[in-house]
Amino acid sequence: xxxxxxxxxxxxxxxxxxxxxxxxxxxxxxxxxxxxxxxxxxxxxxxxxxxxxxxxxxxxxxxxxxxxxxxxxxxxxxxxxxxxxxxxxxxxxxxxxxxxxxxxxxxxxxxxxxxxxxxxxxxxxxxxxxxxxxxxxxxxxxxxxxxxxxxxxxxxxxxxxxxxxxxxxxxxxxxxxxxxxxxxxxxxxxxxxxxxxxxxx
Amino acid sequence: xxxxxxxxxxxxxxxxxxxxxxxxxxxxxxxxxxxxxxxxxxxxxxxxxxxxxxxxxxxxxxxxxxxxxxxxxxxxxxxxxxxxxxxxxxxxxxxxxxxxxxxxxxxxxxxxxxxxxxxxxxxxxxxxxxxxxxxxxxxxxxxxxxxxxxxxxxxxxxxxxxxxxxxxxxxxxxxxxxxxxxxxxxxxxxxxxxxxxxxxx
DNA sequence: CTATACTTTCAGTAGATACTGAAACAGGAG
DNA sequence: CTCCTGTTTCAGTATCTACTGAAAGTATAG
Numbered sequence: 324x325x326x327x328x329x330x331x332x333x334x335x336x337x338x339x340x341x342x343x344x345x346x347x348x349x350x351x352x353x354x355x356x357x358x359x360x361x362x363x364x365x366x367x368x369x370x371x372x373x374x375x376x377x378x379x380x381x382x383x384x385x386x387x388x389x390x391x392x393x394x395x396x397x398x399x400x401x402x403x404x405x406x407x408x409x410x411x412x413x414x415x416x417x418x419x420x421x422x423x424x425x426x427x428x429x430x431x432x433x434x435x436x437x438x439x440x441x442x443x444x445x446x447x448x449x450x451x452x453x454x455x456x457x458x459x460x461x462x463x464x465x466x467x468x469x470x471x472x473x474x475x476x477x478x479x480x481x482x483x484x485x486x487x488x489x490x491x492x493x494x495x496x497x498x499x500x501x502x503x504x505x506x507x508x509x510x511x512x513x514x515x516x517x518x519x520x521x522x523x524x
Numbered sequence: 525x526x527x528x529x530x531x532x533x534x535x536x537x538x539x540x541x542x543x544x545x546x547x548x549x550x551x552x553x554x555x556x557x558x559x560x561x562x563x564x565x566x567x568x569x570x571x572x573x574x575x576x577x578x579x580x581x582x583x584x585x586x587x588x589x590x591x592x593x594x595x596x597x598x599x600x601x602x603x604x605x606x607x608x609x610x611x612x613x614x615x616x617x618x619x620x621x622x623x624x625x626x627x628x629x630x631x632x633x634x635x636x637x638x639x640x641x642x643x644x645x646x647x648x649x650x651x652x653x654x655x656x657x658x659x660x661x662x663x664x665x666x667x668x669x670x671x672x673x674x675x676x677x678x679x680x681x682x683x684x685x686x687x688x689x690x691x692x693x694x695x696x697x698x699x700x701x702x703x704x705x706x707x708x709x710x711x712x713x714x715x716x717x718x719x720x721x722x723x724x725x
Numbered sequence: 726c727t728a729t730a731c732t733t734t735c736a737g738t739a740g741a742t743a744c745t746g747a748a749a750c751a752g753g754a755g
Numbered sequence: 756c757t758c759c760t761g762t763t764t765c766a767g768t769a770t771c772t773a774c775t776g777a778a779a780g781t782a783t784a785g
Contacts, residue, residue, distance in 0.1 A: 346676030353663045360655065428761085440695065451565050458557060475548075602775085629731085727784105727785090743770075743771090752759105
């Protein structure tokens with residue numbers, strides 16, 4: 324068990340400098356550091372820590388690993404590894420891989436960061452932004468003069484709420500549009516949007 | 525207590541159509557629907573549901589409310605309301621407000637959606653992206669030839685990891701830059717970036 | 726000063742989420 | 756068929772997060 328997974332970054336660096344460690348260990352320490360931070364970030368973004376760590380591991384090693392490799396490296400149970408790997412495959416940011424003459428299944432991360440980001444962002448938009456936009460429209464319908472009555476529609480409180488709903492709708496619509504462009508053509512390398520931006524600004 | 529807060533959207537709509545309800549109730553139902561969805565979205569984005577709901581309430585009513593208003597409307601305890609309101613003030617997306625001749629404190633949401641978004645995004649970037657970028661640089665340092673040795677640095681596994689670190693760093697650096705432009709001048713209305721994009725695409 | 730009106734804090738608890746480990750399952754080899 | 760290797764499922768449990776409610780704190784009025 325690598326102490327790296329429990330020590331703060333500063334301590335790891337210190338250890339690396341002072342102790343006599345093999346290059347192999349140093350590579351591993353570097354990878355562990357990345358994995359841990361990535362996991363922490365995932366946790367605050369609604370992706371669970373372990374899943375984020377598994378993905379980080381597959382990404383950073385850039386080599387196909389089997390379930391046991393993952394279990395051992397991250398100190399998690401078989402059940403957890405199995406479920407999380409499946410879930411990552413469902414998202415589409417890692418892939419199953421059969422090796423010739425091997426019965427075990429291996430897993431590898433997509434290599435293109437832009438593609439990974441694009442997949443995650445698209446899925447989140449679909450699951451979280453779209454329903455909100457739909458709800459806003461529903462709210463607006465409920466406050467239409469035809470629904471709530473002419474007199475009521477003229478009330479200050481109703482007008483204020485309608486204004487806010489409208490502002491939010493506009494914001495989300497524009498965001499969606501930008502976003503669509505941002506990820507729509509993000510396969511392999513910088514997207515068109517980013518290129519436009521970097522030139523224009 | 526409004527049943528609206530526990531029924532699914534479809535049921536609310538149905539109820540609205542069929543029952544005889546006052547415009548005041550209908551306004552409230554519409555607001556509750558928005559508040560609930562907003563809370564759900566917040567939950568999957570690492571902001572807790574209640575905080576998101578409080579903000580949604582202040583935003584959608586577009587009127588200053590006091591602690592008791594919030595407690596009553598969202599059915600939460602005084603303690604919870606107090607802590608969450610403070611936290612929202614700390615974020616800067618709602619403001620304390622003293623009314624003449626009132627001892628109670630009132631709260632109101634910022635009205636500009638772009639500004640709200642900009643504040644949230646900037647804070648999250650600072651707390652979550654920046655540390656990752658720093659970690660990546662630290663990881664790279666550990667794999668420099670000067671640190672790990674010339675022979676080791678030439679190893680395939682080390683080269684692969686360095687490549688991945690580099691790709692990720694580039695991605696995050698570009699994202700940061702775009703982001704900076706996106707929120708840097710987002711005060712009041714569409715930012716320059718969005719205007720550039722909408723024109724260019 | 727005390728009384729009143731309101732706010733904040735925090736220990737304890739409820740509820741949600743993630744994880745384990747063992748049992749069931751799948752399928753290829755003999 | 757059975758044995759073996761590897762995978763998935765899921766009930767039970769550990770862990771973490773959010774929430775309550777009551778007590779302590781703060782400030783203004785009288």
